[in-house]
Amino acid sequence: AQSVTQLDSHVSVSEGTPVLLRCNYSSSYSPSLFWYVQHPNKGLQLLLKYTSAATLVKGINGFEAEFKKSETSFHLTKPSAHMSDAAEYFCVVSDRFGGYQKVTFGTGTKLQVIP
Amino acid sequence: DSGVTQTPKHLITATGQRVTLRCSPRSGDLSVYWYQQSLDQGLQFLIQYYNGEERAKGNILERFSAQQFPDLHSELNLSSLELGDSALYFCASSAGTSGADTQYFGPGTRLTVL
Numbered sequence: 001a002q003s004v005t006q007l008d009s010h011v012s013v014s015e016g017t018p019v020l021l022r023c024n025y026s027s028s029y030s031p032s033l034f035w036y037v038q039h040p041n042k043g044l045q046l047l048l049k050y051t052s053a054a055t056l057v058k059g060i061n062g063f064e065a066e067f068k069k070s071e072t073s074f075h076l077t078k079p080s081a082h083m084s085d086a087a088e089y090f091c092v093v094s095d096r097f098g099g100y101q102k103v104t105f106g107t108g109t110k111l112q113v114i115p
Numbered sequence: 116d117s118g119v120t121q122t123p124k125h126l127i128t129a130t131g132q133r134v135t136l137r138c139s140p141r142s143g144d145l146s147v148y149w150y151q152q153s154l155d156q157g158l159q160f161l162i163q164y165y166n167g168e169e170r171a172k173g174n175i176l177e178r179f180s181a182q183q184f185p186d187l188h189s190e191l192n193l194s195s196l197e198l199g200d201s202a203l204y205f206c207a208s209s210a211g212t213s214g215a216d217t218q219y220f221g222p223g224t225r226l227t228v229l
Binding site: 104 | 119157205
């Protein structure tokens with residue numbers, strides 16, 4: 001079975017402070033993991049992805065995520081939040097089952113950045 | 116710009132009507148996915164096509180159907196529309212069917228059913 005859990009529906013941080021968005025996953029195989037960001041009334045944009053190479057993945061806009069197999073986690077972090085980071089973030093697990101790509105999205109975490 | 120295009124951007128229609136949403140994938144991508152995003156249901160996977168063939172079905176209602184044409188563009192048909200069908204509909208494309216393939220999302224079509 002494949003599933004993904006985003007542990008916080010809302011996260012609020014002050015500008016300039018670190019960001020931590022938590023994601024746990026479950027997959028029977030060796031999944032690929034993604035983080036997407038969605039700004040209001042916009043499409044989803046890829047932030048970063050893990051595909052069994054380096055466990056620490058760097059993405060755009062200063063975000064990074066660490067794949068921890070023992071903890072089945074793929075948390076998203078950023079050292080210093082910027083106002084433009086306010087958006088909704090989706091953790092995604094993906095794997096290939098029976099000849100097709102099965103993708104499961106988390107329920108999303110809304111990040112608020114306080115000036 | 117992801118390279119995925121969707122038309123129209125906005126659609127307003129009445130209950131009971133039928134609409135067609137169109138998606139053009141990124142150049143070279145063979146897989147197309149449709150998603151529905153609403154406030155109460157979040158982001159729901161509807162259906163996937165690969166090179167013209169249906170590959171996977173998610174939470175797609177029987178009133179909804181889709182197809183992918185030889186030029187790889189895709190259309191999502193929504194019929195007998197209900198108020199609850201009001202949502203943002205996204206199309207995404209990827210190169211193939213590998214679990215590692217990145218899905219690139221279009222800007223979405225906002226459907227309002229009155």
